[in-house]
Amino acid sequence: MTAQEPARARPGESAGTAGAADEHAARFEATRPVAATRPGFSAAALTAAAAAVAVLAVAVWTILVVLDQPGPGLVLAAPVLGCAAVLGVLAARRRRRDQATAGLAGSMTEPIGVPDTTYLEVDARRWKGGWVGIPHLLNVRYPTVVDDAAPGWAEAVARAVHAHLGEQYVVARHNARDGRLTLRDPSRSPGPLSTQPEPEATPDPEPARRTTEKIHRPPPPGDQRPGRPVALGVNASGAQVTWDPGGSHGSLLVLGRSGSGKRVLLTGVALEAAVRGWPVWIIDHRRVDLHGLRDWPNVQIVASTLDDQIVVLEHAWREMESRVELVESGTSPADLEPLVVMVHHFREFATAVAEAAARADQSAAGAALASDRVTQLLRHGGQVNVVVVLSVQRADDPLLREQHRDDLGTVVALGRLDAPASSVLWRGADADESAEPVPGRGVVRVGDGTAATVQCYWTPDPREARRIGDEQDLRLIEAFRPHVVTHPVLHVQRPRARSDSPAATWRATLSGELTEGYASAASGLVDWGRARRTEQSDDTAGAGRDAGGWSEIVMVSQLEPGNLARIDDDTGWVVVEQVDAVENDGTRLRIQWRGSDGAGTAEVSRTRTVRIRHLSDGVY
Known part of the structure; x- marks a missing residue:
């Protein structure tokens, strides 16, 4: 199949309709697959083989005639010509089947939700009935950005195939993680399957178990207004769950044990913020979890050493205070650009800061520096567009206590929680809300709203994607790369300490500055x-x-x-x-x-x- 031309406004069609079609096609441009491959020999290859075998038969017969052996020549040439004829018939049938498969792919574009057939790879197998026949098994590959989580999506594709071929098909397998759908004809399948359409599925009492285990983050839409919400994942009904950094519940806290998917979710949030043109400051206390975001456009700094992390947090607090002064002087908060401050493994970072302050013989205020600064950012940062994103491991973290819960806008709890932790986290309501221990599976609650089980989007690490070379991951990463870089990279500059004592080092760290450049x-x-x-x-x-x-x-x-x-x-x-x-x-x-x-x-x-x-x- 060849790529189709971009949508154009036809006579009688409004420019807005054509523009909508172009925007729909642009969503999938980053996930356009390579040319589809077909199992077995193609029609052109079979035709070429038939011609070659026929030439061979004529050559053998001609040589034996020249040697005055026409009888043996005919005996040898006849079966070779028969093979050529068989190959020609197979080539003609393969061509007819390829045409039927192309028409079948065209009938599936609308129910699947792709712009055209170049985004589909249809493998039709087990053809039966007649010379061309009807395929018994259909394997369909489609882009993973397709919204395939809606109820009845796969059944709608099966109905489209039924309308095109006149044969009833049922869904045999649906692998949403890799974008694969398998349909089979129950009339020629073993087992007691009925040829009648399957009844509508009844609601699952445990919708989390029907949620796909891995859903790739969809490419960013063309509209990247600063106020656009950030996508987190999809719930069991297929609806997208978003987080609004500019809303009344603008901060985000991600809770989960190691391996639950915190790093992947934070990577996706950082890419979503950067592609909107927002500056992103990251404190990566594990040092290597978010190292793939270093040098990413609009991610100004990824602080990995403790001294750098303290400087970044201190400057985030200073930035908030300076913005408050601007608002007091008459500046509208809406005119202040969002600044995303991300702290990965906050509790470990706060503990390390307290230990460093103790070694420097600092007061209790120095030991509580990280906790106090983050608490103030959570409490007042949203009023001046300083957006805080935190990750913690334990459900009994002090940030989740009652006195801090009003400061936490949106909470994502990844993995399964025990009953006491769930009760504390959700304030006694929805205490049974707990996700399965699947990476990326979690429960999201915005403010005092109802908790909902979601499968968070999977986002590849930029550095790992380049190292492994996976084409799909690379296309997704390039789709999120900002075309306009609005914020330069930053690095930490600290004055030279007057001595090697912990106290002098601490004072030098607190006097550090964020400077443009490497x-x-x-x-x-x-x-x-x-x-x-x-x-x-x-x-x-x-x-x-x-x-x-x-x-x-x-x-x-x-x-x-x-x-x-x-x-x-x-x-x-x-x-x-x-x-x-x-x-x-x-x-x-x-x-x-x-x-x-x-x-x-x-x-x-x-x-x-x-x-x-x-x-x-x-x-x-």
């Missing part, structure tokens, strides 16, 4: 050593300033030979030597680079964004 230690390229940097002083106000230059984010199509660029996390910072177009692919460019660890070549999308460095010492 830290000097981030470069793995020898050429960076030529950048001039000012000497650090003990004075807090003037310490740590970097005169090495500045950086910006550009599209790959804007790269030029000589640029110092960060192509990906594996190569680090490299010098671009040459940029060429990829043959037969106008969407990708081939980049030849050289770095401190050698040289290489990378083929990337021309619209992908990368960071380049401008040095101030005359190198560029």
Whole structure:
């Protein structure tokens, strides 16, 4: 099947209708599959084989006639010609079956919910009845972004096949995680299946058990207004569950044991925020859980060391206080851009901060720094568009106590909770609400609303997706890559401590600043050593300033030979030597680079964004 042309406004059709069709097709553009493969030989291959065998038969007969052996030549050529005829008949039947399969795919596009047949791969097997026959088994592959969780979705596809072929089909298997649907004809199937349509399914008393175990996050829609809610997952009825960061319950807390899906959910929330153009600050206390978001456009910083994490949290609190002052002076809160502050494994982080304060002989206020700052952000940040996203492991975390529950807007509890924890979490109501121990399965409650069981969307880690090379994951990641980078990367600069004592280190940490650009230690390229940097002083106000230059984010199509660029996390910072177009692919460019660890070549999308460095010492 070949890709169809984009939808165009036909005579009598309004431009709005055509625009809606274009938007519908654009949703699936990032998940367009490769050309469909067919089992066995194609019609063209069978036709070519038939022609080759016929030529062989004629050649054998001609040679034996020249040798004055026409009788043996005819005996040898006749069965070979018979094989050629059989192959020709098989080629004609295969061509008819391919045409029937193409028409079948066309009948399924509407009930499945795809723009055209290029998004479907239909494998029709066990053809019976007549010369062409009717397929007994249909295996259909479709994009995982399709909304297939609605009740009766698979049955609607079976009814469309029945209307096209005139044969009754039933759903044999539906693997929503991988986008696979299998239909079979019960009239030729073993077992006591009836050829009558199946009755409507009755409501399941445990809808969570019917929820798909893995649902890929749908690509972002074209409309990315800042006020658009962030998708979390789908409930058992197929409805999408969202979280509104700008609403009255704007903060988000994710609860769950290790392996329950906290990291995957936080990754999805961060990508959703970044593609909207919001700045994202991340405190990753485990250091490696969210490292795939480093250098992601609009994710300004992923703090992994404890000192950096303290600085990021302190600056988030300062940002909130400065916004409060702006509102007091007459600025409308609606004019303040959302800032997403994400703290992964908050309780471990708060404990580490308290231990560091104790080693520095700080007061009780220093020991409670992390808890106090986060509590204040939860209580007042939503009024000035500072959005807090937290993750904790235990259901008895102090943040979930009664005095803090009003500050927690939206709560996602992943995995199964025991009865006491569930009762405390939901304030005695819906105490039996608890999800199965399936990664990503959880219970969501917004404010004082009703708790609902959902399957949270699965989002691949950007770094892991590039390392593994899974095409579907890479397409999804590229769909969420912001085309416009609105916020530069940040790094932490701290003044040099006057001594090595814990108290001096603590004071230097609290005096740290967030500065645009990468830290000097981030470069793995020898050429960076030529950048001039000012000497650090003990004075807090003037310490740590970097005169090495500045950086910006550009599209790959804007790269030029000589640029110092960060192509990906594996190569680090490299010098671009040459940029060429990829043959037969106008969407990708081939980049030849050289770095401190050698040289290489990378083929990337021309619209992908990368960071380049401008040095101030005359190198560029």
